[in-house]
Amino acid sequence: MSGSRLRLSQLSVADSGEYVCRADTGSVSREATVTVTVTSRDSSSYRLQSPIISIDPHSMAVAPGEDATFKCRVHDGARPVNVTWRMGPGQHFQDNVKISANGSVISITGAHVGNQGAYHCVASNRFGVASSVVNLVVQGAPTVSVMPPGPVMVKEGKSLSLECLGRGEPRPLVRWSRLGSRQKVEHQTLLHMDSQAILQVRGHPGVLQGGTAEGVDIGGGPLAVRVTPGSLVKGVGGTAEFACAVSGDPRARVEWLKEGGELPPTHSVRDGVLRIPELAWGAQGVYVCRASAPGGQAEDRATLTVQAHEHPNTSNISPFPIPLIPPSP
Known part of the structure; x- marks a missing residue:
């Protein structure tokens, strides 16, 4: 150091830090600071300078x-x-x-x-x-909806699937009952997927009600598709699952697609549920569930975000520091 000039020679990474210049008149002092960053010659230390x-x-x-x-x-x-x-x-x-x-x-x-x-x-x-x-x-009071919205009609002896979808946090429990009757609905199969209850009814006329939703006349209706969850955040190496519920035509053929690319090689589909284990960066994107029937097509989408780390106690939070490799110079 010479007068007001500070000279640093043969710098090393350890010399990085904040340097303070203090001017003191005896009764009053003022300070100015400067941050010095010393990067290492090797590329690995260079990369560690990213945030x-x-x-x-x-x-x-x-x-x-x-x-x-x-x-x-x-x-x-x-x-x-x-x-x-x-x-x-x-x-x-x-x-x-x-x-x-x-x-x-x-x-x-x-x-x-x-x-x-x-x-x-x-x-x-x-x-x-x-x-x-x-x-x-x-968090708040749940909302509930039924697909198809009805009222719709179908001939006796035919089959129908009805979906009751509840939304809210915490996740609501949804279930089906028959309006005006304490007895269980006959010829029914309940399929629970998160906050959904899909009622499959085989050849049984009547009126059904899901939670506080409006009554729906049993019958066929327009093709409708619902994917849950609508968005998902997972860590690299984790597993993602999306459920696709289709209503309106029991003959509908269901397929999963990925916008702008192919489905990951590790994926599997069973009962409309898309499962992607061993997530990689390339799995990130928008996934489409498409239902096709003689009467037309319907589809719904879900977004998958892949992060570098995944919190051990949750499925969609990545709180840990995420250093990324910088672009090549």
Whole structure:
């Protein structure tokens, strides 16, 4: 050091840090700082200069009207680091979502169902990009719907499948009963998939009711397809499952497709359920369940997001730091 000039020779990675220059007049002092980053000659240390981040808290469930706040923490990486937030595919920020000036904190005021979903923190610097994801769950009273919506008619002796779909957090329990009767519905088979109850009725006329849904006259109807869940976040090496429920025509042929590519080689389909084990980066994308019948076609979609790590206690949260390999220079 000579006068006001600081000279650092033969720098090593250990010399990285924040250096402070202090000017003192005796009664008043002022400071200025500068951050020095020393990169190693070998490529592995070079890569470690890309951001390493996490989100706090790792997940959150709130009641409607409550507030939620997430903080994206940058643990390491060469400065400056640019921090931004985005939502999952097909989702967008609602009007009650605010992001702090430096991008690290996202706040949801008076949360509602539209705020529910995956929130991604993305940090970037000159060496690479890192991202982490957290899920916000907005709890509330369940909603229920029946497919086909009815009323529809069918000839005696024919068969029909009816789907009662309940939505809400925590997941609601849905079940079928026959309106005006305490007896169980005859000739029925109940298939439970998450918050769905599919009632297969064989040649039995009457009126059925699912939860608090409107009554549906047993009969055929327009072809309808429903995929659950609509979106899923999994870690590399994990397993993803999507269930496809089809109503309206028992003769419908069901097939699974992937938009813009082929289904992963590890996939299997059984009873309309698409299962993808040993997830790789290439499995990420939009999956389509398509039903085809003489009367036409119907389809529904679901989005799969593959993250670098998966939280051990949940199926759709990746709170751990995710360093990514930077692009080649």
